[in-house]
Amino acid sequence: MSLVPFRLSKTRRFEALVQPHLEVMYRFAYRLAGQQHDAEDLVQDVVVKLYPRLEELESVEQLRPWLNRVLYRQFIDQVRRKGRQGDRPLSELIDGDSHADWLDSLESEEEGPEALLEQERLGPVLDRVLETLSPDQRTLVLLHDVDGWRQEDIAEVLEIPLGTVKSRLHRCRAMLRKKLQRELEPISGSGRVGE
Known part of the structure; x- marks a missing residue:
């Protein structure tokens, strides 16, 4: 029974830290990926990876640049996983068919x-x-x-x-x-x- 309130407390603390920055993170992800779906996936991947690291998030002084740096690294990792494909736009490396x-x-x-x-x-x-x-x-x-x-x-x-x-x-x-x-x-x- 004591475990449930701890989870809610951790979840609320995490939301309070990250929620104010989600829109900026999404805009940055959209600029990187070039598509709404890919940008949403990128932000979601970052949020999921950061949830277990709540204590580290709470210790960061300027969270917005830190979150954007993590987002950028995640994007670069995705591009590298897709393999090097020459000097093409980053949005094409993710999925270039419906580039907005x-x-x-x-x-x-x-x-x-x-x-x-x-x-x-x-x-x-x-x-x-x-x-x-x-x-x-x-x-x-x-x-x-x-x-x-x-x-x-x-x-x-x-x-x-x-x-x-x-x-x-x-x-x-x-x-x-x-x-x-x-x-x-x-x-x-x-x-x-x-x-």
Whole structure:
């Protein structure tokens, strides 16, 4: 009889620690996996693995970055188990058949037809260009520029120095800029406007 209240107490303590961070963990998992189902599975795997480690969770000072680091490691382990498959998007390594286009989910601040036309034109181009980045580069750009993570948090979660995050982010943005310019350039190599 004394065992049941102990379990409830442990469960409640665990929920109180983890529940406030589940939404952030899911968003991070979605950026990594690229699909709702895979992101949910990834978060669930992490939560199940952490439940027996309640005492360790309670001793962590900044739980959010710690949980995201555990989530990232779990994702990397899943990718490694699937085997190395070249420089393909991470979402394809998990299950690339129904890759959700995150650009299509972004809402335009302007509701006019010009904004819709521009989004329709740029969305697929930006998506193609992002897919040419390595998985690490794409994750870095999505975390910082799309999800709004601070560079310090990215460095902590990915376990790399802050200077490395800054330089990689700078290089990724420069590559994206060049590739977007090439994709959107109306003039062909011959110097004439493309037909």
